[in-house]
Amino acid sequence: MxxxxxxxxxxxxxxxxxxxxxxxxxxxxxxxxxxxxxxxxxxxxxxxxxxxxxxxxxxxxxxxxxxxxxxxxxxxxxxxxxxxxxxxxxxxxxxxxxxxxxxxxxLVRAPDVAGAGPGEARFWDPLFVANAGGWELGRAAPPLVTWFSGHVPEGMRALVPGCGRGHEARLLARLGATVTAIDLAPTAIAQAQAMTPPELTIAFAVADLFARMGSPPAFDLVVEHTCFCAIDPARRDDYVTAVADSLQPGGLLVGLFYAHGRPGGPPFTTDRAEVERRFAPRFTIEQLAVAQGSTLIRHGQELFAVMRRR
Ligand SMILES: C[S@@+](CC[C@H](N)C(=O)[O-])C[C@H]1O[C@@H](n2cnc3c(N)ncnc32)[C@H](O)[C@@H]1O
Incomplete structure (x- = not known):
């Protein structure tokens, strides 16, 4: 919100x-x-x-x-x-x-589903049903809008993991990318499809990002927005593997990493040193700095990253 x-x-x-x-x-x-x-x-x-x-x-x-x-x-x-x-x-x-x-x-807070963790659809799905997701901006994240208006992804094959209601997916599709957008939560995907006008073609799918590990690289671009912070931090190296495996050599990961500094989660915080350490084995980090133009509630707490898959 x-x-x-x-x-x-x-x-x-x-x-x-x-x-x-x-x-x-x-x-x-x-x-x-x-x-x-x-x-x-x-x-x-x-x-x-x-x-x-x-x-x-x-x-x-x-x-x-x-x-x-x-x-x-x-x-x-x-x-x-x-x-x-x-x-x-x-x-x-x-x-x-x-x-x-x-x-x-x-903030509207929904009760936790007993025994469910952030790696499960049953953790996320009720939040979409109850409209209780604190992450929801109602639009694509402003630093990503600014970046892609200057680096138009026309013709690129783009993957949006943990796409939620699809705001970034629609941003990329409007700019001419061929977009695949995946989410664990069936309700997220249903809402994303319902919010997408018929003139935009986006391949929305209920799917687990981690199932992409070891899959043939099919994308030129991955866009990260509040997926890395949503997964169990113990799986962050798996996230790097899944995203790197999805990209062609030379493909780009463009994203925002939430560095709010508070304990607990989701959203689980990160920092610049962790992002560098985890991504450097598979990516050349071209930009990694505090994002400019974040929405006010995340001002100073997002890292904007551009990384190239080696
Ligand atoms: C914090 S929400 C962010 C949604 C969207 N990116 C946004 O900012 O509006 C995190 C999303 O990641 C999804 N998610 C979590 N783990 C996932 C996984 N392993 N594979 C695919 N999606 C996942 C959740 O279902 C949830 O929709």
């Missing part, structure tokens, strides 16, 4: 947020203890905004997608102040934790 916009109103102890999920946008409110938890995370931000505004700040409205913000000052003669893009980016390390706290309060 992503956060499209939010407004914190300190005098009313109230947050109004617009969230985005598989069913589109929805307005949500936070008050009482939930507001207090968010406000505590926002303390360093309020302090920075007050230094910037030169007056007490009563409210902050953030458009997370446009990366814009407006303040309301406790100054009757001059209340509104729109931050410039540069001012917003200078504060984004303080804004992002507030966005994450708001989203954390609003």
């Amino acid at each position: 992503d956060l499209r916009s939010f407004k914190l109103h300190r005098p009313d102890h109230h947050v109004r947020a617009v969230v985005v999920g598989a069913r589109g946008e929805q307005g949500r409110d936070l008050e009482g203890e939930a507001y207090a938890r968010v406000d505590a995370v926002a303390e360093p931000l309020w302090a920075a905004l007050e230094r910037q505004a030169g007056a007490p700040v009563r409210a902050l409205a953030v458009d997370a997608f446009a990366r814009q913000a407006t303040l309301s000052r406790a100054d009757a003669a001059n209340p509104g102040l729109r931050l410039t893009s540069a001012e917003f980016e200078a504060l984004v390390d303080l804004v992002a934790p507030v966005a994450r706290a708001i989203r954390g309060e609003l």
Whole structure:
């Protein structure tokens, strides 16, 4: 679930947020203890905004997608102040934790299926049925959209493992790639198919990525988005093998690796050193750095990677 916009109103102890999920946008409110938890995370931000505004700040409205913000000052003669893009980016390390706290309060959590683990369809499928997947952005991840708009995959044979509802698969197909998109969860694949307009041809399939280990290399491109973080970390070398085996020599793995730094999962965190260590035996790592233009709730917590299969 992503956060499209939010407004914190300190005098009313109230947050109004617009969230985005598989069913589109929805307005949500936070008050009482939930507001207090968010406000505590926002303390360093309020302090920075007050230094910037030169007056007490009563409210902050953030458009997370446009990366814009407006303040309301406790100054009757001059209340509104729109931050410039540069001012917003200078504060984004303080804004992002507030966005994450708001989203954390609003996240729909489904009960775990007893005894099921992330390597099983019965773990994931109910999350798609209940629309409870915290990973769901409702669109392709912005850093991937930016990368592929400049590196158009037209004519490439692309594989999207753990495709969920198929946002990246549709991005690639719209740009002219021939796309195979697989997921363990039958409901994910059914929803991905239902969300795909008839003019796009995508080979969606219920399949296990690990079944690709040792298969003939059939792809020029693999696109990773929140699949690596979804599998059991004990299987990460198997992920590398499966993806490398899927690619022709010289084929590309382009992806985002979630480096949120929290314990537990899924999503299970990673870091730059681990990605390098695990992928280097099969890939030449051409780019691996903190992603630019991540959606606000993942700001600073995604590594963007381009790797070439040797
Ligand atoms: C966190 S979700 C991400 C979905 C999608 N990539 C997105 O970002 O919207 C992880 C997905 O990976 C799928 N998955 C987990 N293990 C898998 C495996 N071994 N093979 C194929 N899909 C798998 C799950 O069913 C789930 O849909």
